[in-house]
Amino acid sequence: MQADRSTMWPGLPAWGALALCAALWLSPAQAADAPGEQAPAGGEIAPTAAADPELEKEVMELSHVLRCLVCQNQSIAESNAPLALDLRNQVREQLQAGRSKDDVIDYLVERYGDFVLYEPPFKTSTALLWGGPALLLFGGAGWLAWRLRRRAVELRETVALSATERAQARSLLAGDPAQPPSSPEESRK
């Protein structure tokens, strides 16, 4: 009955789930990886670089996971906004003073909120963001599996011929015109 209707759709939820997964999971990473239009940090606009290359490496690592609040799709490592420069200097200074990476991240989150983090922390308010893709994927897969199994049952029920239908078919095949074609079983076409 509705079986043929729904067979038109089964691909959809899975597709939707995939598309959403792609959108939700990939976009932050892509944004972070996108090559900035501007010159990379460390150019003439950011003359202050620690002499210690190890430290500078850490500064850069940290700067890449922190979002610039002015040009919001760039990290403070990529952005040349004055604020990004100030924040990079803050990061450098604090690491130099011996504070840990977590300390520096806490320092910035205290002032600018979770928004400075490219990777949002897992909280109740972000549960749907983190869990949503998995929910959609498994929900969609589960629905699809259920649908396919039900469809198999429905097909067996509707396509299989009853005993009288079978007899009727047999007589038709045998060329017995006496039996008039009976009422159409399920107009499925």
Next chain:
Amino acid sequence: MKAKFLVPLVLFLAFAGFLAFGLTLNPREVPSPLIDKPVPAFSLARLDAPETRFGAEDMRGQVWLLNVWASWCVACRQEHPVLVSLARQDVVPIVGLNYKELRGDGGIDMRGVSLEDETARSIQRARRWLADHGDPYALSVLDIDGRVGIDFGVYGVPETFLIDRDGRIRYKHIGPITPENLQQVLLPKIEELKRAG
């Protein structure tokens, strides 16, 4: 059961609804984590008397506004008349945080400029700007390097903080204050805080 074919449509409409709501939000307005937190401690030189310093604790017991401004800030010009008229009403003291007056300008070559030079030029520029445009501030302080700005989570000038008698930040306005913002949001909040004290 018959309406099953409507399911994708309903899903689409729900999704479109979320997106439409998203369009009404301003991504430039990042909510401040400092709301309801104590004002960050600072001690900065006053613009009118650079040898004396001013800190948030000097405003204890008062409801006050901290307005972040700079002479190079174009949007500050837009909000300035609103601040001037607010100051005339004498409902709330406004403290100006002059943010990176010289180095924030962007058009000035800062190479070889000493901190003393920078301070002196900042004071000169800021005073001239206030003389030209009117001074709504009870006083202004100089945040030469923007360090205090970072403590306040400033990421764009102008920004305005409403601080209560106990020295807690109660509201942050990002961007220029329009007369509507003032009438509909800021003034009622100020009145509420003044009554609460």
